[in-house]
Amino acid sequence: xxxxxxxSRYLVKRTGEKVFLECVQDMDHENMFWYRQDPGLGLRLxxxxxxxxMKEKGDIPEGYSVSREKKERFSLILESASTNQTSxxxxxxxxxxxxxxxxxxxxxxxxxxxxxxxxxVL
Amino acid sequence: xQSVSQxxxxxxxxxxxxxxxxxxxxxxxxxxxxxxxxxxxxHLQLLLKYFSGDPLVKGIKGFEAEFIKSKFSFNLRKxxxxxxxxAEYFCAVLPLRNEKLTFGTGTRLTIIP
Numbered sequence: 024x025x026x027x028x029x030x031s032r033y034l035v036k037r038t039g040e041k042v043f044l045e046c047v048q049d050m051d052h053e054n055m056f057w058y059r060q061d062p063g064l065g066l067r068l069x070x071x072x073x074x075x076x077m078k079e080k081g082d083i084p085e086g087y088s089v090s091r092e093k094k095e096r097f098s099l100i101l102e103s104a105s106t107n108q109t110s111x112x113x114x115x116x117x118x119x120x121x122x123x124x125x126x127x128x129x130x131x132x133x134x135x136x137x138x139x140x141x142x143x144v145l
Numbered sequence: 146x147q148s149v150s151q152x153x154x155x156x157x158x159x160x161x162x163x164x165x166x167x168x169x170x171x172x173x174x175x176x177x178x179x180x181x182x183x184x185x186x187x188h189l190q191l192l193l194k195y196f197s198g199d200p201l202v203k204g205i206k207g208f209e210a211e212f213i214k215s216k217f218s219f220n221l222r223k224x225x226x227x228x229x230x231x232a233e234y235f236c237a238v239l240p241l242r243n244e245k246l247t248f249g250t251g252t253r254l255t256i257i258p
Contacts, residue, residue, distance in 0.1 A: 054244050063154070065235060065250035066189075073244055081245070113189065119244065132177065132239060134246055136189040 026050070027137035029114050035143045042101040044140050046114030053119035055097035056134065057081075057089065060111040072097055073119055104144045112140045147172035147238050151249035158226055159257050166221040166252050168210075168236030175241040178219040180210055181248075184232045192234070195219065206230070231256045 030045035048055065054073050058066040058081075068081030070089040078089050086108060090098045097116075101108055115134040150169045158164060170176065180192040193204025200212040210221045219236060236249040 056246075058248075063250060065151075066248040068245060068247075071245065117244070132244075133179065133191050133194060136181075138188050 027114055027116055027135050029112075029137040029140050031140050032138060033141050033143075035145065036101075036104050037145050038105060040101075040104050040144075042104050042142065042144075044099040044101075044112055044114075044142070046097045046099070046116075046137055047095055048097075048114075048116040048135070049095065050116065050135070051094065052116035052135075053094070054117045054134075055091065056115040056117075057087075057097065057099045058113045058115065059083070060113055060139070066113065069099065104142075106144050108142065109144045110142060112142055113137060147176070147240055147247045149236055149238050149247055149249035151234075151236055151252050153252045154250070155253045155255070157255045157257065160228055161225050164221070164223040164226045164230075164254070166234055166236075166254070168219045168221065168249060170217050170219070170236075170238040170247075172217075172238060172240055177239040177241065178210075178212060179237040179239070179246070180204065180208070180219075180221050181235045181237060182232050183235070189235070192221070226254075226256050228256045228258045230254060 027048045056071040057069040060066050067083050069087050072078045072091040088100045114137040117134045148171045152167050178195040181189050182192045183189045195202045195212045203209045208223050212219050233251050233253050235251045237246045239246050
């Protein structure tokens with residue numbers, strides 16, 4: 024069973040603080056993703072990474088950065104937290120379609136999600 | 146870029162009623178389609194997925210969805226809902242040559258006992 028874990032379920036921070044959200048997956052997945060989930064807006068992609076030290080901006084990267092030093096770990100960083108970053112943050116992972124030399128069945132690309140971190144910025 | 150529309154924001158049904166949640170996407174190429182469910186206080190989890198072949202796919206807990214390519218739709222159905230189906234449901238699209246999943250805004254389903 025794929026397991027995606029996130030370092031905290033609930034977090035309360037003050038405006039201007041630097042915030043680190045950690046995500047770890049145990050299935051050797053190449054791809055990792057950070058989303059935020061807000062009522063009425065669904066899930067919106069912040070950043071994703073398809074390999075160690077690689078990152079790509081998602082739909083709403085402003086105010087965030089990421090770090091992927093090891094394959095299993097993907098960190099989301101809020102350099103200076105603001106109240107509009109109060110949200111539920113979800114991490115996900117999936118196998119990559121880009122891996123050469125390995126045949127990936129087409130239906131292996133579902134994303135597996137962690138439990139989420141509810142961040143409140145005061 | 147692709148997008149997903151879920152027109153029903155909140156659906157309230159009585160137990161044993163039939164369910165259909167709409168999902169439409171916009172993308173010109175080949176896509177993979179998903180329905181995810183989030184029960185209160187739980188992880189987002191996969192309900193069902195379409196990759197190729199039979200456009201009628203069956204998922205867990207008696208759910209099914211039909212991919213109609215001409216309508217760019219992937220509606221979720223269940224013939225008889227239960228109180229335990231109360232959850233938020235998200236439709237998502239993954240273009241074939243892409244790693245990025247795009248989600249709809251979600252539909253909150255409330256089942257009244």
